Amino acid sequence: MALRTLSAKNAAALDQELMSAGAFSIDQLMELAGLSVSQAVFKLQPLSKGKRILVACGPGNNGGDGLVAARHLFHYGYQPTIYYPKQSKNDLYQRLTTQLRDLRIPFTSDFETALHQTDHIVDAIFGFSFSGEVREPFPKVIQALRDTKLPVLAVDAPSSWNIESGPPDSGPGKGFMPDALISLTAPKPLVKRFKGRHFIGGRFLSPEMAEKYGLDLPKYEGLDQVAEVPAGEGEKL
């Protein structure tokens, strides 16, 4: 049976509640989110299959999750490269960036070239708060993600997809179907249109919060911060 989903509006409300009544800090939640993303990469792309991971980060929290994931990937033995063209003045993102620079992880502004020098890609450009238009410089990045033969893991949402209705009918993301998706905290309605391997991260959600928001807690194994759930059965675009 498919897991219940969380609308964009409820995802924002849940995040707010985690940080107010739930008493989590954004640092803590982002650390756990990025950790779960890094674990999904590890499961999708064992070190023996190629260590080079290109992490494409957007300007908001989705990009922050990507920055945290890249740090953990380095410590697992991967060679991450970061594409982060719209770096925010936000203190947290700046600190996460410093943590990566201290590991001598390269940042690139040339996505096309980086794409030819990687084994796997993490799409951490836009998350559940995305709506409307894909702004520069991301249209051509999303087109490249759509067209590449390399495996792509999308964080929370394939970038440019509508959180409720899924794949866009036009624009750079038309036809973009990443190989895998990690839903953070809970799947969003777009998963109904997603076809590929599907993971959930969020092994911190209380049973009461899950109940309140009408969510299913997936079955995590052992120490995993990520659970694989039945693959999405949406159409191939």
Added chain:
Amino acid sequence: MALRTLSAKNAAALDQELMSAGAFSIDQLMELAGLSVSQAVFKLQPLSKGKRILVACGPGNNGGDGLVAARHLFHYGYQPTIYYPKQSKNDLYQRLTTQLRDLRIPFTSDFETALHQTDHIVDAIFGFSFSGEVREPFPKVIQALRDTKLPVLAVDAPSSWNIESGPPDSGPGKGFMPDALISLTAPKPLVKRFKGRHFIGGRFLSPEMAEKYGLDLPKYEGLDQVAEVPAGEGEKL
């Protein structure tokens, strides 16, 4: 070959540097520290051997690590109970406490009774900043930890041990030798006197910081946030 150790003074300097130049927040570091403690418990005490974990928390950062560990243990399927008699007004510790209360994890003020209703104990009372005297109500708690037949995992230091010289010659901790120790970031000099299973947590330290402080990065496996290193060979007290 034994891992190189970090003096109490250098441990404090390293922590400060991680949070200043290193740009880590205390929330982030404590989340990672507590996560590594929870993973050491999982390795020492598989769920099948008994799920009840008593986490004894002191008033400072060591206690905070215990609070984070307890949350993760709950999500792995354990039944933690918290003994936390000196709750600080510190915002972070209060938030970590709220996170546990939201999971309906019980807090107890009766350590003796709790000790008879658990399978495993985490000693998160004092860490690397401990020196001098054990203050109330901890003397009898440390005596009980010394005398119990149940397995005890100490976080960073067996509580009441001197960080440099190890086991005290007098006082409640005289003769206290926990079964296992997890050293956070790096072992402290006391490990030379410790006898038992030994883990390291701190899979976030950059190679450059390790070099600067003269530390060895242990070999972590897979996604582990904790590495087991050769058992301490100190004398049995």
